Amino acid sequence: xxRARRTVIAAYFxxxxxxxVWMPYFPLYLLHLGYDGRQIGMVAALQxxxxxxxxxLWAYGADRWRMRHRLLLIAALGxxxxxxxxxxxxxxxxxxxxxxxxxxxxxxxxxxxxxxxMDHLSRLGGDYGRIRMxxxxxxxxxxxxxxxxxxxxxxxxxxxxxxxGAVGLVPALVWVPTEQFGRVEHFRxxxxxxxxxxxxxxxxxxxxxxxxxxxxxxxxxxxAALGFSNAVPGITWGLAVTAEVLLLFWGxxxxxxxxxxxxxxxxxxxxxxxxxxxxxxxxxxxxxALQIGHAFTFSAFHLAALLLLSRLVPAENSTGGQALYGLxxxxxxxxxxxxxxxxxxxxxxxxxxxxxxxxxASFGFIPALLLRRLATGSSVLGxxxxxxxxx
Numbered sequence: 001x002x003r004a005r006r007t008v009i010a011a012y013f014x015x016x017x018x019x020x021v022w023m024p025y026f027p028l029y030l031l032h033l034g035y036d037g038r039q040i041g042m043v044a045a046l047q048x049x050x051x052x053x054x055x056x057l058w059a060y061g062a063d064r065w066r067m068r069h070r071l072l073l074i075a076a077l078g079x080x081x082x083x084x085x086x087x088x089x090x091x092x093x094x095x096x097x098x099x100x101x102x103x104x105x106x107x108x109x110x111x112x113x114x115x116x117x118m119d120h121l122s123r124l125g126g127d128y129g130r131i132r133m134x135x136x137x138x139x140x141x142x143x144x145x146x147x148x149x150x151x152x153x154x155x156x157x158x159x160x161x162x163x164x165g166a167v168g169l170v171p172a173l174v175w176v177p178t179e180q181f182g183r184v185e186h187f188r189x190x191x192x193x194x195x196x197x198x199x200x201x202x203x204x205x206x207x208x209x210x211x212x213x214x215x216x217x218x219x220x221x222x223x224a225a226l227g228f229s230n231a232v233p234g235i236t237w238g239l240a241v242t243a244e245v246l247l248l249f250w251g252x253x254x255x256x257x258x259x260x261x262x263x264x265x266x267x268x269x270x271x272x273x274x275x276x277x278x279x280x281x282x283x284x285x286x287x288x289a290l291q292i293g294h295a296f297t298f299s300a301f302h303l304a305a306l307l308l309l310s311r312l313v314p315a316e317n318s319t320g321g322q323a324l325y326g327l328x329x330x331x332x333x334x335x336x337x338x339x340x341x342x343x344x345x346x347x348x349x350x351x352x353x354x355x356x357x358x359x360x361a362s363f364g365f366i367p368a369l370l371l372r373r374l375a376t377g378s379s380v381l382g383x384x385x386x387x388x389x390x391x
Contacts, residue, residue, distance in 0.1 A: 005124045007175040008117055009134045014169035015109050016135035020142025021161045025150060032155035033090050043099055045335075050100055051107030052323075052331025056190050058108030059323035062115075062180075064187055068319055069178040072112050076173050079105040080166040086159040109169075111322035113176070118310050119318055120177040129251025129303055136245045140238070182316025190320030198312045198321075200371035201305070202328045204264060207364035208271060208301060209333030211357040213341030214350070215291070216334070222350035228284050236288045243295035251303045260304035260311075261372040267304070268364045270296040275358035279351050305329075308375070 030040045058075065062068035082101045089095055114132075121128060146161055194202075214222070220233035247254070254263065274293035281287045305325060313321030345353050 003175060004120070004177055005131065007172050008113070008124060008177075009131055010172035011113055011169060011176060012132060012135035013138040014165050014172055015106075015113065016138040017142040018106075018162055018165040018169075020139035021146050021158065021165065024143050025146055025155065025158050026162075028150070029155045029158035030095070033095070035092065039092055043096060046096070046100055047103050048331050048335045050103035052327040053107075054104040055108040055111050055323040055331075056320075056327055059111060059115075059190055059319040062108075062112060062319040063317050064184075064189075066180050066184055068112055068116065068180055069173075069176065072109070072116070072173050072176070073170070075105045075108055075112075076166075076169045079109075080163070080170055083159065083163040083166045087163060108323065111326050112319055114306065115319040115322045116176055118306055118322075119181055119315070120179070123177065127252045128306060129248035129299075132302075133245045133248035136241055136248060140241050140245075180316070181318070182314055184316060186314060187316050188314070188320075190317070190324045193313055193317055193321060193324060195312065197371055197374040200367040200374060201264075201308055201312065202325065203367040204268075204364050204371060205301070205305060205325060205329035206333040207360060207367070208267070208297065209329045210337040210340070211271065211275060211361040211364070212297065212334070213337030213339075214275070214345075214353045214357045215294075217338045217341050218345055218350055218353060219291075221345070222278075222354070223287065225350050226282060226284075226287070228287070232284065232288065236291050239288065240291045240294035243292045244299045247295040247299040248303070251299065254300060255303055255307055259375075260308045261368070261375045263300055263304040264368050265365070265372065267296050267301045268361060268368055271364075272358055272361045275354050275361055279354035279358065312375075 027040050027044060030043060035043075058071055062071050079102055082098055082105060086095070086098050086102075089098055117124060117128060117131060124131060142161070142165070146158070149161070150157055219236065223232045223236075224230070258266070270293050274290055274297065278287060278290050281290060306322075309321045309325060310318070341353055341357075344356055348356060
């Protein structure tokens with residue numbers, strides 16, 4: 001059990017190390033190559049679209065042919081091989097081709113890894129939050145370690161840092177649990193899993209992520225518009241991710257005390273208050289402190305989401321359920337949320353943008369309340385309910 005837990009933690013660490021380097025510094029690397037804003041935006045926009053659409057297809061193969069572990073290794077190894085040419089290609093078309101291949105291969109890693117962990121949670125120690133928090137820690141370390149290296153040397157170091165994480169991921173995945181549960185004859189494609197409670201949950205997840213566009217894309221613009229120090233966005237993100245890690249650490253107690261559907265309602269209350277107060281707050285300390293709510297908007301919701309998925313999706317479709325959640329929430333919701341924020345910000349300003357996000361979050365109560373009503377009767381609706389727990 002201990003070796004399996006350590007290897008899963010190592011896998012999460014490598015996956016989120018890559019993201020911790022990629023998200024803040026890969027645009028800087030492209031700027032270093034001489035790309036203009038349109039080219040950088042094109043490379044960035046392709047990533048979520050390719051990652052989450054490919055994840056559905058990987059999940060289909062993993063569940064249909066019961067080969068999730070082999071596909072995890074293939075995706076990780078293929079991605080590592082694709083990071084190698086990134087060390088020397090510089091032409092725009094070549095970089096687009098390489099980064100697109102990486103997105104298609106690495107897009108399924110988190111859904112397949114999450115599905116593996118949830119299937120084997122009792123064997124791995126029974127606490128998803130304390131396993132997954134190492135991914136958040138790795139994200140922070142990837143960002144913090146990269147900053148002085150890139151500053152002292154060059155943005156050209158970014159592909160090297162990405163390659164290190166990609167290579168380390170492959171041996172970590174070799175030893176993760178391999179068994180898949182459920183009967184293959186009961187397999188259904190991910191897109192055929194949409195029962196009423198699962199649809200209500202996915203719509204809630206979509207609206208919550210849709211409301212996060214101002215935070216993920218324009219918080220630094222907002223603090224600059226308020227006249228705050230340029231250090232505030234970095235300090236705030238550090239504080240937010242620290243709160244995220246702490247909530248993941250104590251996540252088992254949260255889900256023991258409160259049912260997943262009720263957690264989601266509390267997440268909406270806190271998120272609505274967070275965006276509403278951010279829209280009107282002008283005090284620097286208050287604006288920063290409000291973003292501790294990220295621990296609920298992301299961590300608490302994610303913990304509730306995985307527990308709900310383990311109950312609302314049959315065991316033989318666990319990978320597909322994770323991929324569907326990722327596609328709807330982070331792929332479509334996250335991408336549309338950023339796009340919507342970009343369209344609105346010049347018209348309503350950053351304060352008005354956060355007020356709009358509060359309105360979007362408020363719409364989440366409609367499917368969340370429906371989910372609350374349906375979840376208790378999921379077996380009546382013909383949904384196979386698993387007895388998966390966080391402990």
